[in-house]
Amino acid sequence: xxxxxxxxxxxxxxxxxxxxxxxxxxxxxxxxxxxxxxxxxxxxxxxxxxxxxxxxxxxxxxxxxxxxxxxxxxxxxxxxxxxxxxxxxxxxxxxxxxxxxxxxxxxxxxxxxxxxxxxxxxxxxxxxxxxxxxxxxxxxxxxxxxxxxxxxxxxxxxxxxxxxxxxxxx
Amino acid sequence: xxxxxxxxxxxxxxxxxxxxxxxxxxxxxxxxxxxxxxxxxxxxxxxxxxxxxxxxxxxxxxxxxxxxxxxxxxxxxxxxxxxxxxxxxxxxxxxxxxxxx
Numbered sequence: 214x215x216x217x218x219x220x221x222x223x224x225x226x227x228x229x230x231x232x233x234x235x236x237x238x239x240x241x242x243x244x245x246x247x248x249x250x251x252x253x254x255x256x257x258x259x260x261x262x263x264x265x266x267x268x269x270x271x272x273x274x275x276x277x278x279x280x281x282x283x284x285x286x287x288x289x290x291x292x293x294x295x296x297x298x299x300x301x302x303x304x305x306x307x308x309x310x311x312x313x314x315x316x317x318x319x320x321x322x323x324x325x326x327x328x329x330x331x332x333x334x335x336x337x338x339x340x341x342x343x344x345x346x347x348x349x350x351x352x353x354x355x356x357x358x359x360x361x362x363x364x365x366x367x368x369x370x371x372x373x374x375x376x377x378x379x380x381x382x383x
Numbered sequence: 384x385x386x387x388x389x390x391x392x393x394x395x396x397x398x399x400x401x402x403x404x405x406x407x408x409x410x411x412x413x414x415x416x417x418x419x420x421x422x423x424x425x426x427x428x429x430x431x432x433x434x435x436x437x438x439x440x441x442x443x444x445x446x447x448x449x450x451x452x453x454x455x456x457x458x459x460x461x462x463x464x465x466x467x468x469x470x471x472x473x474x475x476x477x478x479x480x481x482x483x484x
Contacts, residue, residue, distance in 0.1 A: 216385070219384070219385050219386060222386040222390065223386070226386075226390070226394045229394065229398065230394065230397055230398065230401065233398050233401040233402070233421055234401055236401075236405065236414075236417055236418075236421060237401055237402070237404050237405030237408065237409065237414065237417070237418055237421070238404065238405070238408060238409075243411075245411055245413040245414055245417075248413070248414050248417055249413075249417065252417050252420065252421070255421065255424070256424065259424055259427075259428060262391070262394070262428060262431075263428075263431055266391070266431050266432060266434075266435040267435060268431045268434070268435070268443055268446075270443070271427075271431060271443055271446055271447065271450075274447065274450055275427075275450070278450055278451075278454055279420075279424075279450065279453075282454065283420070283453070283454055283457050286457060286458065286461060287413070287416075287417070287457070287461065290413075290461045290464065290465060291413055293465075294464075294465070294468050294474065296411070296413070296474055302410070302475070304408070304409075305408075305410055305477075308407065308408050308409070308410065309408045311407055311408070312403070312404045312405075312406075312407035312408030312409075313404060313408065315403060315404075315407055316400040316401065316403050316404035316407070317400070319396075319399070319400045319403055320396060320397055320399075320400035323396035323399065323400070324393055324396050324397070327389050327392045327393055327396060328389065328393075331387075331388055331389040331392060344440070347440055348440050348443055348444065348447075351440050351441070351444055352444055352447065356444050359448060363448060363451050363452070366451075366452065366455055367451065367454075367455055369455075370454075370455035370456075370458045370459050371458065373458075373459050373462065374458045374459055374461070374462035375462075377459070377462040377463055377465075377466050378462045378465045378466055380469075
């Protein structure tokens with residue numbers, strides 16, 4: 214009798230891969246807005262996988278930062294630029310063929326090496342309660358320097374984005 | 384069958400190859416960028432799975448940093464796309480061939 218969380222894993226993994234495929238090669242629509250919407254769905258089902266892996270804080274961050282902030286910026290820019298001309302173009306057959314070949318090659322390589330090397334009977338470690346607390350402790354005690362550098366990086370990215378999009382750059 | 388580490392890793396590998404498919408097959412710069420995001424997310428999933436099955440939270444810290452860097456990268460990348468669109472009125476890689484001989 215399979216457990217409920219096992220079924221949940223298969224459902225979420227299938228949804229993630231389905232939505233991921235519809236993000237990159239949707240047969241019904243070539244609009245980047247559709248792709249962005251399916252990318253939001255991919256990210257949300259991946260947050261479900263994070264919950265199954267007991268990474269509750271990262272699941273929340275994934276939904277807030279990726280599905281919330283990053284994808285809103287994506288949609289904002291796509292709609293701002295009004296890319297009507299691109300939607301009428303068809304898929305480039307050679308590009309799709311080469312892309313499919315390279316994707317199959319890398320998927321085959323990775324899956325074969327995973328099946329060969331990872332022992333099948335891996336069981337999840339028993340983590341203590343309050344993993345978010347432990348994560349915060351780790352983040353602010355042993356990884357405090359990269360954390361602070363990250364804040365500088367975000368500032369640089371913000372200033373850079375504003376400068377690059379300025380109308381007349383001097 | 385109870386999902387183990389290799390199940391999560393296979394999902395991550397397939398998601399990575401889907402992202403690669405998007406980068407190689409599509410000609411729209413925005414969709415190429417989304418394929419890039421998909422590949423980053425696949426790496427995140429693998430890291431979280433390793434972190435869970437090795438009982439070590441450092442993997443989750445790494446994923447936290449990756450998500451933040453990806454947000455910064457998206458901001459700068461989209462700014463570049465906006466600047467490019469201002470100059471060339473296109474977001475299609477086949478129209479951007481001025482470096483081609």
